[in-house]
Amino acid sequence: MVLTNSFWDTAPPWLIKMKEDFILNFVDAGRWKWLVEGLGNTLLITLFALLIGLVIGVVIAAVRSTYDKNRESMEMQKGFGYYLLKIVNGICNLYLTVIRGTPVVVQLLIMYFIVFASSRDSLMVAIIAFGINSGAYVAEILRGGIMSIDNGQFEAGRSLGFNYVQTMIHIIIPQVFKNVLPTLCNEFIVLLKETSVAGYVGIVDLTKAGDLIRGRTFSAFMPLIAVALIYLAMVVILTALVSALERRLRKSER
Amino acid sequence: MSDNSAYIHVTNLKKYYKGGIHALDGVDCDINRGEVVVIIGPSGSGKSTFLRSLNLLEIPTTGEIVVNGTNIVGKGVKIDQHRQKMCMVFQHFNLFPHMTVLRNLTLAPMKLLKKSQEEAEVKAMSLLQRVGLADRANAYPSQLSGGQKQRIAIVRALAMEPEVMLFDEPTSALDPEMVGEVLEVMKELASEGMTMVVVTHEMGFAKEVASRVLFMDAGKIVEEGPPEEIFNHPKHPRLQEFLSKVL
Numbered sequence: 001m002v003l004t005n006s007f008w009d010t011a012p013p014w015l016i017k018m019k020e021d022f023i024l025n026f027v028d029a030g031r032w033k034w035l036v037e038g039l040g041n042t043l044l045i046t047l048f049a050l051l052i053g054l055v056i057g058v059v060i061a062a063v064r065s066t067y068d069k070n071r072e073s074m075e076m077q078k079g080f081g082y083y084l085l086k087i088v089n090g091i092c093n094l095y096l097t098v099i100r101g102t103p104v105v106v107q108l109l110i111m112y113f114i115v116f117a118s119s120r121d122s123l124m125v126a127i128i129a130f131g132i133n134s135g136a137y138v139a140e141i142l143r144g145g146i147m148s149i150d151n152g153q154f155e156a157g158r159s160l161g162f163n164y165v166q167t168m169i170h171i172i173i174p175q176v177f178k179n180v181l182p183t184l185c186n187e188f189i190v191l192l193k194e195t196s197v198a199g200y201v202g203i204v205d206l207t208k209a210g211d212l213i214r215g216r217t218f219s220a221f222m223p224l225i226a227v228a229l230i231y232l233a234m235v236v237i238l239t240a241l242v243s244a245l246e247r248r249l250r251k252s253e254r
Numbered sequence: 255m256s257d258n259s260a261y262i263h264v265t266n267l268k269k270y271y272k273g274g275i276h277a278l279d280g281v282d283c284d285i286n287r288g289e290v291v292v293i294i295g296p297s298g299s300g301k302s303t304f305l306r307s308l309n310l311l312e313i314p315t316t317g318e319i320v321v322n323g324t325n326i327v328g329k330g331v332k333i334d335q336h337r338q339k340m341c342m343v344f345q346h347f348n349l350f351p352h353m354t355v356l357r358n359l360t361l362a363p364m365k366l367l368k369k370s371q372e373e374a375e376v377k378a379m380s381l382l383q384r385v386g387l388a389d390r391a392n393a394y395p396s397q398l399s400g401g402q403k404q405r406i407a408i409v410r411a412l413a414m415e416p417e418v419m420l421f422d423e424p425t426s427a428l429d430p431e432m433v434g435e436v437l438e439v440m441k442e443l444a445s446e447g448m449t450m451v452v453v454t455h456e457m458g459f460a461k462e463v464a465s466r467v468l469f470m471d472a473g474k475i476v477e478e479g480p481p482e483e484i485f486n487h488p489k490h491p492r493l494q495e496f497l498s499k500v501l
Contacts, residue, residue, distance in 0.1 A: 073313050079329075155311055156348035160362040160414055161338030170361060174352050 025222040031213050035223075038209025039230060045126050045195045045205065050188060052131025057138025060092045062168075064139070065146040069154070070164065092139070099136035105197045107133055112201040122201045134191050141187060145180035146172060178249045185242040189235050196231075206230060260284035261449065262308065262418070267317035269303055269473075277303040278314065279473030285418075290450045292460040292481075295470035296496055301453045304470065305420050308451065309340045322417075338366060341411030345423040347403040349395040355382070355406055356391040359413045367414070374413070381409040385439050401432030405439055412443075419443065421452040457500060461485055469493045 008016065026032040067089040074082040099107070111129040112122060119125060149172055157167035199208035210227035214220050262285040269278040278300045285291055293301040306312040308319060310326060310333050319326050326336050350358050359378035363369045369377070382388040385405040395403055404424055411419060421440065425433045437459050444450055444463050454460065460467055460481055467484040469477045469492075477490045485501075488494045 150346075150348070152344060152346050152348035153350065155342075156344065156350070158334075159309055159311065159337055159342035159344075159420075160411070161334050161341075161366050162362065163334045166365065170365060171350055175350075178352065 021219055021222050025213055025217050025219055026226075029216075031216070034204065034209040034212055035206065035226065035230070038204050038206040038227075041123065041198070041203055042192070042195050042206040044123065045130055045198060045203075046188075046192045048127040049130035049134055049191060049195070052127065053134030053138045053187075053191070056132065056135025057142055060095070060135065060139035061142035061146060063088050063092050064143050066164070068147070096136050096139065099133055100140075104130070104133050104194055105200060108197060108201060122198075122203050126195070126198045126201060126203055130191065130195060133194075134187065137187050137190075138184065141180050141183050142176065145176040145183075148179060149175055178246075181242060181246055181249065185238065189238060192234060192238070193231060261287045261322060263318075263320040264308075265318040265320075267304070267307060267319065268315050269300075269307065269312060270315045276473050277312075278307065278317075281317070281470075281473070281475055283468065283475060283478075285449065285451060287417075287449050288447045289465045290444045290452065290463055291466050291468060292464035293451065293453045293468045293470060294455070294457070294460060294496075295468075295476075299470040300473040301470045302422055303473075305422050305451060305453050306342075308418075308420060309337050309342055311342070338362075338414055339416050340418045340420060341414050341416040342420040342422065343404070343407050343411055343424050345426050347395075347400075347407045347427075349403055349407055349410070351395050354392050354394055355387070355398070358395070358406060359410050362410075363413050378409075378413055381412055382406075384442075385409055399432060400428045401435045404428065404432075404436045408436070408439055408443075418449045418451065421450065421454065423453050423455065425454065425456055455500070457485070469496070471496075 067085050108126060108129045112125050116125045153171055154167055157171040162170065195205055196207035198205040206227055210223040213223040264281055264283040267278050267281040270276055281304055293305065295301045303312050307314050314327055317327065321336065326333065353361065356375065356378055359381065360371065360374035363374040363377065364371060379388060379391065382391055387402060387405060390398060390402065425436050428436065437456065441463055464481045466478060467481050468475050469484060471492045477484065477493050485497065488497055
């Protein structure tokens with residue numbers, strides 16, 4: 001107690017100002033709790049949107065690459081499957097065009113005020129909106145990964161007697177996963193940061209929490225820098241985890 | 255089908271690409287069990303297309319391929335089961351780069367022939383022993399030389415216990431000093447009575463090992479016969495011209 005007192009007695013004025021700012025923005029009225037709540041919502045939206053995005057992405061990439069890979073052989077037979085796949089592929093293309101051609105904020109607002117106008121569960125709406133948005137990008141990343149694998153790998157699998165799906169599962173997907181991991185990670189980082197527009201539909205996410213504090217205390221520096229540092233820390237940790245995973249997967253390329 | 259009919263019976267096989275290119279322009283051919291058929295010809299003559307049609311990696315536009323009494327061109331054919339009996343060795347090896355050599359050899363037998371891991375590994379090790387690569391079982395393909403990769407690719411196909419082996423220019427991507435080791439494995443295979451269809455530019459191999467040589471040009475089989483006939487007494491002017499260039 002004595003020690004701390006004597007430190008603050010002799011501290012330079014700017015440091016004392018910072019301490020007061022810190023207390024004002026985070027300690028007074030328990031304002032730090034807003035940041036915690038905001039961080040929780042940001043993580044919640046990101047995590048579930050990520051899962052939805054992965055599911056949508058895998059399905060669409062599967063449809064689109066199956067169509068591309070088998071178009072020639074199916075055109076010969078023109079069965080029911082061919083027309084079904086052609087229609088589903090067309091729907092996927094439409095989805096990709098619309099989602100990638102409009103801003104995510106607009107999509108979020110349309111979801112909240114038009115599609116789910118009757119629902120006031122803004123968190124759920126945000127998860128769905130960001131998930132559908134992310135799915136389009138994940139789909140194209142995965143499809144690019146599949147198409148980048150040498151066609152000889154498909155042929156080797158097929159020539160041994162694997163069917164199309166078995167070839168994908170045992171031979172292609174493991175190689176794709178390794179190749180697209182950095183790009184996929186990048187998409188997740190983008191998603192994490194994109195959720196910062198969730199405040200538009202009344203969600204207190206991390207960004208909105210910082211902004212709320214700023215509005216109360218009329219002191220911008222502390223809350224906004226704190227928000228930035230929290231985003232930065234999350235991205236750095238995520239990047240480190242993925243590079244560790246990448247190193248393990250690269251074993252076969254010694 | 256009578257007993258003396260060919261194992262593979264190809265009738266009037268045609269493959270047209272968009273833009274009017276006739277890769278195959280009516281190929282008729284019989285391949286018997288135990289035969290080593292070597293296909294030669296200038297590039298673009300359709301020899302690879304023909305070989306790849308045999309296991310439907312290329313889908314023919316029209317024609318029939320009857321294997322063991324079943325026409326494999328057409329609807330409702332279980333092509334994946336057919337391919338298990340007719341394995342292929344590629345110019346660029348196409349080993350699975352994310353798996354060890356051993357796993358490359360055991361994957362298909364375990365998943366498709368439902369062999370146990372132990373059973374598949376015993377078989378794989380004896381095959382590796384045969385081509386002198388047992389000590390590389392736990393290596394990854396990127397750690398092997400071209401000749402080693404191609405020998406692995408051959409035994410990967412053999413691990414499926416196929417009835418026919420298709421070779422698509424198996425030595426074309428190899429450094430010259432590695433060609434011999436791959437041809438040696440193929441010769442041994444031929445002497446054991448394996449039915450083989452080989453597309454190659456190795457005329458020495460064709461002379462020595464082939465039971466029959468097919469010469470293709472412009473999507474057709476122009477001349478066929480035993481190697482001594484083809485190489486010593488070529489009849490067709492296109493074959494004479496081709497041989498004068500490559501020999």
